Amino acid sequence: MNTKPKFVFFGTPHFAVIILDQLEACGFLPDKIVTSPDKPKGRHLVLTPPPVKEWAVKRGIEVFQPKSLKDFEIDGDYEIFILAAYGKLVPKRILNIPKYGILNVHPSLLPHLRGPSPIQSAILEGAKETGVSIMLLDEEMDHGPILKTEKINSENLSYSELEEKLGEVGGKILCESIPSYINGEIEPKQQDHGAATYCKKIDKKDGFIESEIITSDNVSREKIIEAERKVRALNPDPGTFTILNIRDKEMRVKITKAKIENDRFIPEKVTPEGKKEMGWEDFLRGNKIPLQ
16 A cells, blocks of 8 residues: 555645645655635735745645635545645535545644634643644544544643644654555544534634733732733734823734733733834833833
């Protein structure tokens, strides 16, 4: 049996690139890549390709960017497809194309945290450990049988740190799973659907931190911990922010790094609206606010 099958990869963000790097390192290179369309980004709304497209173009791999998979056609004979953080529903018609189905790399220990934001949600929950699951895709969200899982320590990590760690581990166990699964050495096991938990799509408004958490001495420990977790979980995207009243004017300030010190939530790095990132103390001095 061919243990280096011809396959199509579906994925979009940096997490998927980490998986692709691991696949490439162990000798698995996709024949084609399916990713999301380019999107306008930044203040000037420059049309920007997704990270997976940039990875594919550098290697001369054919890229497809359909808005939807509803009418999307894939030519060729494939044993397997691989999916990691693609971001779109995969219809049954495409699920049925490859002989051995579609393997999905999901960054949680399924059935816990099914859904679109498992990395952020693990941090927001204060999880001391999380992990990666290699599963067979079916028509329901993160519902299919599991081939392999691996746990990792997630305590006090930022989103970027945890994403990197999960991507590396996920890519490694994916490389182990592909030949074993195709050769019939792995029997996928059904999830315990009764134990499933779910995470929601993260919105910009989820990054809001009340100014009182920063300015008041009378804030509950629970709110302080929640705010610090938000900063670790939601940066760089969609980001965390507060609205401060500076000289009777409201100022929107992004908080890109923070800590808990002496039972207080302390921003460390901030970006005032229309300005560059700066240290919190520099921000206070620049606005003639007494240092805390």
